[in-house]
Every structure is written in structure tokens, then in C-alpha cells.
Amino acid sequence: MITARDWEDARVLWDFQRMGHEPRACSVGVGLGSHDLGVADVTAELYRRGLVPLVVFTGATSPTTRARMPRGEAVHYRERAVELGVPEDAILVEPRARNTGENIRFSRDLLAERGTPVDSVLLVSKPYEERRAYATARKLWPAAEFVCASAPLDLPAYAESVGDPRLVLDMLVGAVQRLLLYPARGFMIELPVPLPVTTAYERLRERGFVGRLVAIPAPGTS
The missing domain is CATH 3.40.50.620 (HUPs)
Known part of the structure; x- marks a missing residue:
């Protein structure tokens, strides 16, 4: 079940991802x-x-x-x-x-x-x-x-068009995780991620929206 709180957090990630x-x-x-x-x-x-x-x-x-x-x-x-x-x-x-x-x-x-x-x-x-x-x-x-x-849709309209809201929230969480992890791996430049975004991201992770996360290497491994 996707709660109202989940949608609020997802909207924070959605708005952040749009470059404008x-x-x-x-x-x-x-x-x-x-x-x-x-x-x-x-x-x-x-x-x-x-x-x-x-x-x-x-x-x-x-x-x-x-x-x-x-x-x-x-x-x-x-x-x-x-x-x-x-x-x-x-x-x-x-x-x-x-x-x-x-x-x-x-x-x-x-x-x-x-x-x-x-x-x-x-x-x-x-x-x-x-x-x-x-x-x-x-x-x-x-x-x-x-x-x-990208397509000029808001989050509810986009989720409806995809037909799988949970997939969209999983993808949102995965996209933010990569912004946090990948600069250190040399895959992308580092961009600031504001605290409200990381807070919403962590809450969604705790709620189980983890289907598109990448594995984090253990300390001492590449």
C-alpha cells in the first residue's frame, strides 16, 4: 500500500529530479x-x-x-x-x-x-x-x-500513465541513491542533494521502496 506520506515524499524526489x-x-x-x-x-x-x-x-x-x-x-x-x-x-x-x-x-x-x-x-x-x-x-x-x-507531467499523472505506481516510486528512490553514490565511483559529477530530499529518500527506503537500489560494496571492497 502506498500511503499519503509516501506520495508526499515521492513528490519531493520528483520535484528535485526535474532540472527546470x-x-x-x-x-x-x-x-x-x-x-x-x-x-x-x-x-x-x-x-x-x-x-x-x-x-x-x-x-x-x-x-x-x-x-x-x-x-x-x-x-x-x-x-x-x-x-x-x-x-x-x-x-x-x-x-x-x-x-x-x-x-x-x-x-x-x-x-x-x-x-x-x-x-x-x-x-x-x-x-x-x-x-x-x-x-x-x-x-x-x-x-x-x-x-x-522530459514529458511535462506531474507525479500522479505520470504514475497513472505508467500503470505501476510502485515501480515509479522505486525508480525515484533508485535515482536519488545513484546521485548520492555514483560521484565517488566516477560515474557522474557531484550535485548537491538538499536535506529535505535525503530525508524523503530515507523514509521511502524504510517503507520498502527498494526495488531499484544498487548494491553498496562492503568496506574494503571495490
């Missing part, structure tokens, strides 16, 4: 693979608005997406974007990435191999992973400037 960037013209749009086809919808809309001349969709599959996206996240995103009017020759597919770091690195390398100059990226993710995606991209692609974008 205003979409603007960039060299390329990169849609990060996930279970959420809404990422493809937002990326397609940004293309139709003329904000990017080229789109990269990146992502293989995961336990969460294998059944619903059997051809791979990036491939399903591409198919969706084409349905929404994005020309096929304006889309690149990066089909190997299995985590956010690989999404960024493999997209960066693909564009470099094509000789595509990139100084700015419209980075499209799920709403509750904007800040995590931004911190990862800043670490792994320091030569580029990043503008974050």
Missing part, C-alpha cells in the same frame, strides 16, 4: 532508453519544433523492457518517432547501451565516428531521471553542454 531547463536549439537530441515510450514522444516533438536536426535513440533491453520492447529500446523509440513524423534519415540508433553511462558514452562515440560536430545536447529522459542523466552526461561528455527535457 527551457528547451532550446541544440546540435543533437539524445533519447535515453527505458520502459517509457514517452521519451520518444518528447524527442520527436523537439525535432518537429526545429530544436534539433538529428536524433539519437540509445538503449538495448533490460528485465523491465524485454517483454514490451523485444527489438530493443532504441529500435522501438525509432519506430515511434517515425510514426510521429520524424524522417528516418534524421534518426540514429545506438542499440547496445544497458545503463545511463553507456547511453551517454555510446551516443557520444557514435556521433564522433560519424564526424557529427556536437557542442550541445537536448537530453531526453523520464521525468524522474533528469538530474541523474544530467550528472552522468556532464561527467562522461564534458565537451558538450546539456539541456534536459
